Amino acid sequence: xxxxxxxxxxxxxxxxxxxxxxxxxxxxxxxxxxxxxxxxxxxxxxxxxxxxxxxxxxxxxxxxxxxxxxxxxxxxxxxxxxxxxxxxxxxxxxxxxxxxxxxxxxxxxxxxxxxxxxxxxxxxxxxxxxxxxxxxxxxxxxxxxxxxxxxxxxxxxxxxxxxxxxxxxxxxxxxxxxxxxxxxxxxxxxxxxxxxxxxxxxxxxxxxxxxxxxxxxxxxxxxxxxxxxxxxxxxxxxxxxxxxxxxxxxxxxxxxxxxxxxxxxxxxxxxxxxxxxxxxxxxxxxxxxxxxxxxxxxxxxxxxxxxxxxxxxxxxxxxxxxxxxxxxxxxxxxxxxxxxxxxxx
Numbered sequence: 075x076x077x078x079x080x081x082x083x084x085x086x087x088x089x090x091x092x093x094x095x096x097x098x099x100x101x102x103x104x105x106x107x108x109x110x111x112x113x114x115x116x117x118x119x120x121x122x123x124x125x126x127x128x129x130x131x132x133x134x135x136x137x138x139x140x141x142x143x144x145x146x147x148x149x150x151x152x153x154x155x156x157x158x159x160x161x162x163x164x165x166x167x168x169x170x171x172x173x174x175x176x177x178x179x180x181x182x183x184x185x186x187x188x189x190x191x192x193x194x195x196x197x198x199x200x201x202x203x204x205x206x207x208x209x210x211x212x213x214x215x216x217x218x219x220x221x222x223x224x225x226x227x228x229x230x231x232x233x234x235x236x237x238x239x240x241x242x243x244x245x246x247x248x249x250x251x252x253x254x255x256x257x258x259x260x261x262x263x264x265x266x267x268x269x270x271x272x273x274x275x276x277x278x279x280x281x282x283x284x285x286x287x288x289x290x291x292x293x294x295x296x297x298x299x300x301x302x303x304x305x306x307x308x309x310x311x312x313x314x315x316x317x318x319x320x321x322x323x324x325x326x327x328x329x330x331x332x333x334x335x336x337x338x339x340x341x342x343x344x345x346x347x348x349x350x351x352x353x354x355x356x357x358x359x360x361x362x363x364x365x366x367x368x369x370x371x372x373x374x375x376x377x378x379x380x381x382x383x384x385x386x387x388x389x390x391x392x393x394x395x396x397x398x399x400x401x402x403x404x405x406x407x408x409x410x411x412x413x414x415x416x417x418x419x
Contacts, residue, residue, distance in 0.1 A: 086139060089143070092171050105135070107132070127147070128148070193307060197304055207271055211234075292380050296394065297351060312380060316381035320367070320370040320371040344362060344366055365402070
């Protein structure tokens with residue numbers, strides 16, 4: 075580009091604001107292209123600009139003499155120097171601009187809303203309840219064991235909670251004194267909390283099994299409702315799961331092992347949550363990676379279909395089973411591998 079001499083006039087600068095486009099020369103507005111003052115028209119211009127397009131008034135401003143602009147949407151060279159600060163031109167009220175921005179933000183939030191967020195919350199709640207039940211159950215079994223010598227039967231948390239809620243037992247022939255009534259009542263409350271938490275967990279699983287076939291029919295048919303819900307939660311929603319490639323879907327749930335592999339401390343993982351699928355879990359070790367890879371490909375297809383609202387595709391499960399049988403048959407005659415050896419990825 076040839077250099078401009080000092081005698082050449084500075085080019086006009088195109089400046090766009092929320093209420094119009096302006097040609098500025100020497101710090102003064104020489105031509106203005108105001109947006110319509112109606113709220114609907116201003117909302118349309120705002121959406122066009124946020125989406126990277128040009129408003130009709132901006133296109134009209136570009137049809138004049140050569141100009142520069144700092145706005146990348148206009149695809150013009152930047153101005154050679156900063157223009158002097160000028161007072162803002164008159165236009166619609168700032169309050170109207172604020173209302174338009176809030177309305178546009180609300181519209182975009184609603185458009186990006188993923189209803190599978192409720193599945194995510196339910197799955198995470200089940201995981202947290204499992205943690206709570208483990209802690210409470212361990213404490214109940216330990217506390218109940220202080221009543222006397224352990225019996226021959228292995229005590230589980232559920233059976234211990236049930237026994238404590240039936241009422242305190244007799245001290246028996248152990249010669250140990252009965253526990254303090256106040257502590258016995260407090261322990262019974264812990265047992266009640268354990269049973270209510272276990273019941274809440276069962277209800278959550280039942281709700282997921284009822285909701286998933288309606289929300290994600292293809293994923294539920296392929297994986298089962300509970301495993302499909304775990305995959306959606308691990309991916310961060312059905313919308314994101316539908317955008318993931320099959321290679322990423324295959325190792326969802328094995329992130330820790332994957333990062334250990336990146337550090338050079340472990341072989342690459344062959345599967346994550348997909349190992350919970352019966353076809354993968356029951357496959358021989360040497361072909362387990364192939365079966366998981368075939369399942370991950372079908373999961374990626376099923377997630378995209380469910381994201382678009384397609385109906386149930388009955389042949390998806392059969393195609394995966396055919397791929398799994400082919401992988402088993404292909405690996406049936408392969409050489410055996412020693413313990414700890416890594417199979418095909």
